[in-house]
Amino acid sequence: MFEQFARDTRRIVGYAMEEARGRGDKRLGTEHLLLGALHEPEPAAVLGITLDDAHNAASRLDAAALKAIGLETRNLKGVTMPTKGRKPPFSSGAKEVMANMVKQAMDQKSRQITTSNLLVALLDREEHDPVSALFEELKVDKTTVRARLR
Template sequence: MFEQFTAGARVAVDSAHEEARLRGDRRIGTEHLLLGVLDVPDSVAVPALGVDLATTRAALDVLDRAALAAIGIDVEGVERPPIPVSRKRTPFTSGARSVIKRTVTEARGAGSRRIGPDHLLLAILACERPDPAAELMAHLNVDPAAVRASVKRLSGTGGQAA
């Protein structure tokens, strides 16, 4: 399936992999895919979402710390070391696998044979709470329906990627 991804979509997935590694996570989740989409140069993601990569990373840190505090773990001053680079690819969570599969539907719905970062973003927008990307977007006050309309308007092709 990744052979159908445009260069931008591949950048998003590679960035998601790097975000997971830097955060010390052993699997790529929907939240990492969202961060990855925000890292694609000239993507419609930042103007459509109304948030940038740094703001989204900071919000994810806040959510992670709050979740740990809820179970009695104080992580103030504790930093997770990055996962060492390994030869094998980091696996996707089941939610992230579902997002990757939904990108095909988004691309086909836009009349495209190639999957771009905007299709990936549209697939992420379909995530519902308690999915990590949905929680993150809710924390950032992102309205998925408004972003979906904005992505389609900004891409000028109903969500089709170049």
């Protein structure tokens, strides 16, 4: 499947792996795919957000989740996974995003899976998916982004 990915889309998946490791996560999730996309200028421009904004929003969401179970994050230090070596496995949501990207490309009769396919697949995630929470925290207007992608 990855051989069908456009060069920038492959880079984004690599950045997403780095993001998952850097955040200390054992799985590559939909939120990591978004963070990976923001390493590239075109998706950042289409979404109207920066990588720094997304990192800050993800940290706020993490802190809120920990606070909800009674943990304060003020004195906690993040743990990073090794940057080399084993690739983090994809979460079920990330696998669904990949399947959606392939379906979109097939529907478009395209030979390549593009960054646009990735962004649409991320925008299609349901309310309780981590990337949807991140979009909401960043106040991304999904309708506006979809129009830009057309």
